[in-house]
Structures are given as structure tokens and as C-alpha cells.
Amino acid sequence: QLQLQESGPGLVKPSETLSLTCTVSGGSISRSAFYWGWIRQPPGKGLEWIGSIYYSGSTYYNPSLKSRVTISIDTSKNQFSLKLSSVTAADTAVYFCARQHIPAAETFDNWGQGTLVTVSS
């Protein structure tokens, strides 16, 4: 059974870079039918897609975050990662990683449990 697990610091200072890693187990991150994505959810609010990556390294990002986001992938470790620079309090959120099924219009069919990242000094 596929499992995704987010990891990284739960507290980041303003203006610094948020870094998270998603470790995939129970299946290969190199399967051609899937993208791998990051989504976030501020406390009490809705969902916002951040960006996605293919096993080849091809990426696409939310235009509103594109200037600050980098997503990378390490197929040897079955992991993909998120970096979000110049964070502010508005970036405080639960960050989810998820698998996207390409034939199903890239819908998110498997999710990690999410990790809360707080931006505060």
C-alpha cells in the first residue's frame, strides 16, 4: 500500500526558506503514470496547490507562488522535496504531499497526513 510521509521543521523564521521532504513507500516514485505534488492548507482555510513534479524532474508551479518555489525529486531515495523562500506569516499552513494520477486528469489520489509549518520569529 502506497504511503507518503512529510518531514521537515515545524517552525521557520520570517524571510527564511521552508524546506520539506516527502518520502514515498510501498511504490516507486519513478512510475510514468504519476506526478507528485505539494498542497497547503492554512489553519481553518481551504486548499492551495503549490506545485508538482514528474520523475524526470519536469515541474509546474502555481503562478502565484512560482517566484518562491522549487520542487525537486530524488528517485534513488524515493523522495521529492519542497523549498519555499522568503516566507511570511501567510505561509503558515499544513503542508501535504500527494500523488497525482495522470490518466485521471492528475487528481490527487494518495495523500500524506500533512505537517504543520508555522512561520514565526
Place this chain on the structure above:
Amino acid sequence: EIVLTQFPATLSLSPGERATLSCRASQSVSSYLAWYQQKPGQPPRLLIYNASNRATGIPARFSGSGSGTDFTLTISSLEPEDFAVYYCQQRSNWPPELTFGGGTKVEIK
């Protein structure tokens, strides 16, 4: 950017009743529309993809319909575990991006 508007924001119903949730896109998304269910403290769960296809393991009481700009998620008879927040999501080809609606909360009346 394609904006998804969900309505109503809150739906107050009793177990056994029928729930009808709506999602409207600011421009056509063809059938590239998905629905998710989210309960407190949990990640979203995929219910419907490509507007009307149930995801693996989703009960038949959940159904989706629509195309273009107007979509509906119907829960034929609410079970106690169905009270949650529901989100729609679209995938556009150009520019390539995904967006979520603001959500509809289905609460117990």
C-alpha cells in the same frame, strides 16, 4: 487563472437526506473536475475524478455530474460519516495549473 466557486458554503442536513453540492468554474474545464472529502485533522480523500468517475473504494451513494462550467456532487442518502467539508478541483492545460474551490461544509442539522 480558473476560479472555482462552490455553493452553498454550508449545507445543514439530517442523516438519510440527499445532499447536492455545486461547483462553478469561471471558464470551461471540460470534464477535468474532481471532488474531495476532508474531515478534521485528516488529508482530503479523492471521491470523484473526471467529473463523474468514482475513485477506488468510494461508495455508490456518491455521484458526480456536469461538464464545462457547472458541476454537481450528489450524496444520495447521507451517512453519519459523510458530514465533512467537500472541495472541487480542476486541472487546466494552459497555463498548466490546478485550483481548488473554497469548499462546502456538510453539517448535521
